[in-house]
Amino acid sequence: MAITSFGFLLMVCAGGALYYILPKSWQWAELLVLSLVFYCLSAEPYTFIYILISTAAAYICTCYADSRRAETDRGRKVAVGLGAGAVLLNVLLWFVLKGAGLWMPLFPKMASMPFVAALGMGYYTLQMISYILDCYWKSIRPQKNPLKLLLFACFFPQMITGPISRYSQLGSLYERHVFSYENLTFGAQRILWGFLKKLVLAERVGILVDAVWSLQAQEPVFLWIAFLLYPIQMYSDFSGCMDIVIGTAEVFGVRLPENFNNPFFSRTIQEFWQRWHITLGTWAKDYVLYPLLKSRGMVRLGNRARKKLGKRYGKFAATSLGMLVLWMVLGIWHGGVNHIVGVSLWYWALLMLGELCAPGLKKLTAFLRVNEDSFSWHLFQSARTYLIYAVGIVFFRADSVGRGMAFLKDLIVGTFTGNLHLEKLFDRSLLQLGLGAADWGILLICVLLLVLAAVLRERDGYARRWVAKQILPFRWFVWLGILLAVVIWGKYGDEYNAVHFIYQIF
Amino acid sequence: MTREEVYERLTGVFRDVFDDDSIEISDETTADDIEDWDSFEHINLVVAVEDEFSFKIPMGKVVTMKNVGEMVDIILDLGR
Numbered sequence: 001m002a003i004t005s006f007g008f009l010l011m012v013c014a015g016g017a018l019y020y021i022l023p024k025s026w027q028w029a030e031l032l033v034l035s036l037v038f039y040c041l042s043a044e045p046y047t048f049i050y051i052l053i054s055t056a057a058a059y060i061c062t063c064y065a066d067s068r069r070a071e072t073d074r075g076r077k078v079a080v081g082l083g084a085g086a087v088l089l090n091v092l093l094w095f096v097l098k099g100a101g102l103w104m105p106l107f108p109k110m111a112s113m114p115f116v117a118a119l120g121m122g123y124y125t126l127q128m129i130s131y132i133l134d135c136y137w138k139s140i141r142p143q144k145n146p147l148k149l150l151l152f153a154c155f156f157p158q159m160i161t162g163p164i165s166r167y168s169q170l171g172s173l174y175e176r177h178v179f180s181y182e183n184l185t186f187g188a189q190r191i192l193w194g195f196l197k198k199l200v201l202a203e204r205v206g207i208l209v210d211a212v213w214s215l216q217a218q219e220p221v222f223l224w225i226a227f228l229l230y231p232i233q234m235y236s237d238f239s240g241c242m243d244i245v246i247g248t249a250e251v252f253g254v255r256l257p258e259n260f261n262n263p264f265f266s267r268t269i270q271e272f273w274q275r276w277h278i279t280l281g282t283w284a285k286d287y288v289l290y291p292l293l294k295s296r297g298m299v300r301l302g303n304r305a306r307k308k309l310g311k312r313y314g315k316f317a318a319t320s321l322g323m324l325v326l327w328m329v330l331g332i333w334h335g336g337v338n339h340i341v342g343v344s345l346w347y348w349a350l351l352m353l354g355e356l357c358a359p360g361l362k363k364l365t366a367f368l369r370v371n372e373d374s375f376s377w378h379l380f381q382s383a384r385t386y387l388i389y390a391v392g393i394v395f396f397r398a399d400s401v402g403r404g405m406a407f408l409k410d411l412i413v414g415t416f417t418g419n420l421h422l423e424k425l426f427d428r429s430l431l432q433l434g435l436g437a438a439d440w441g442i443l444l445i446c447v448l449l450l451v452l453a454a455v456l457r458e459r460d461g462y463a464r465r466w467v468a469k470q471i472l473p474f475r476w477f478v479w480l481g482i483l484l485a486v487v488i489w490g491k492y493g494d495e496y497n498a499v500h501f502i503y504q505i506f
Numbered sequence: 507m508t509r510e511e512v513y514e515r516l517t518g519v520f521r522d523v524f525d526d527d528s529i530e531i532s533d534e535t536t537a538d539d540i541e542d543w544d545s546f547e548h549i550n551l552v553v554a555v556e557d558e559f560s561f562k563i564p565m566g567k568v569v570t571m572k573n574v575g576e577m578v579d580i581i582l583d584l585g586r
Binding site: 134311 | 525544545546549550552553556557562564565566568569570
């Protein structure tokens with residue numbers, strides 16, 4: 001069941017109505033039932049067994065570690081063994097079923113075997129690992145009701161593309177909720193905004209980007225269009241999905257963590273990764289980078305590097321190594337060799353270069369008397385960050401590293417050999433890329449709306465809170481306008497099935 | 507170890523990690539108050555604190571501590 005389908009909306013409406021009618025102590029149980037129904041309608045039902053295994057492993061080890069049996073020396077060792085086993089089991093299940101792209105080329109005969117991963121496996125696996133580690137690090141108390149823990153693993157809105165929630169963030173999942181008009185309206189508005197991003201904008205940009213990528217010989221100016229618009233497709237697709245997910249949870253009174261915070265306003269690539277896919281980034285930082293840099297081996301290595309390279313470069317060497325491991329883990333999670341080589345190494349190198357050059361650049365901007373608070377400087381920095389991001393995700397879009405390199409080569413060579421032909425932007429050539437003139441207009445309007453919402457969010461927090469402060473006719477104009485835009489301009493329905501989200505594959 | 511003693515040693519650690527001899531810290535000091543205190547430097551700071559006080563800060567505390575005051579509480583707790 002796609003979360004952009006009518007069936008999903010019907011399920012949310014019916015489920016939401018029942019949720020506030022039922023006794024409040026039953027609400028979490030209803031969410032679990034809804035999650036099971038959603039799972040059976042969206043994936044092979046038998047694959048739910050993987051979620052059950054993952055939950056059972058987490059439940060057993062964390063409850064043991066919290067019991068009196070774990071207070072003795074032997075008990076502590078058993079608890080650590082059980083915890084490590086549960087984490088390894090989660091990783092192994094994910095690697096075999098979801099990371100098949102990494103090992104399958106080594107065992108081509110196994111390609112015919114029916115490996116079917118569970119829905120949302122990349123997301124719930126990370127959630128369960130964080131739950132186990134948080135319990136062992138005593139940041140949280142283990143959940144003693146296995147069904148409530150199962151709900152944490154399979155809460156239906158986040159089964160498609162996350163967010164990767166922490167157990168400590170989802171306390172509202174088990175709370176008793178009274179009906180709230182604000183939750184309902186804000187949730188519905190957020191879902192609607194997500195529909196606009198996904199069905200109206202992302203799908204249109206997708207047609208354009210696909211058209212450019214599918215042609216062999218290509219005009220450099222078209223390559224630039226695909227290159228510059230793909231980040232917008234990624235953002236509107238993924239963050240649009242997040243809006244639907246977070247809005248749906250909000251209808252049920254559950255607050256999910258945010259995954260995006262105006263990433264294209266970032267001044268540096270480091271800041272960008274703090275604003276893009278936030279829950280994955282913080283997960284990798286807390287459960288990969290920090291434990292690694294804090295480990296005895298890395299501390300020893302860092303001390304040795306400091307002695308040989310001096311304080312600054314020694315520290316830089318240790319951090320770089322830690323960041324390399326983190327980016328490799330992110331590459332593996334995205335499941336492809338081209339992602340590891342193209343995307344991960346690119347961003348890691350740029351991040352480290354930025355870190356290395358930061359003091360020099362600071363001196364340079366001071367020498368040139370650049371006003372770092374000025375709008376134009378911020379705009380320049382954001383544009384630079386956007387371009388760095390756009391280069392990396394060429395390899396996300398390409399099916400191989402070679403294809404990604406060829407795309408970038410054609411783009412650069414075409415530009416600097418005088419073949420750019422900018423006149424093609426104005427002589428109706430753009431209409432060859434699958435979108436008519438009206439579609440181009442709609443695309444432009446949506447991008448402007450996105451920018452406006454982003455500015456409002458940067459200034460006032462949520463844009464919808466700004467809308468909520470306006471007079472009634474204006475509010476109706478905004479939300480009815482968006483609803484009509486989705487209904488009239490959205491790409492949906494039975495004949496149109498290309499509504500899978502890019503990040504759904506993880 | 508008294509709170510004052512912890513503060514004296516901790517100030518030295520902060521000044522060394524952030525290469526800034528003018529840093530003064532208090533219970534309310536957070537990452538927002540020190541320019542270079544980002545996620546990289548946070549873990550470097552934790553490792554330097556562990557080195558200075560010769561004990562390991564549990565991972566759960568590393569990611570949840572919100573200000574210097576909490577860091578001092580953890581140090582006093584572990585040093586007991």
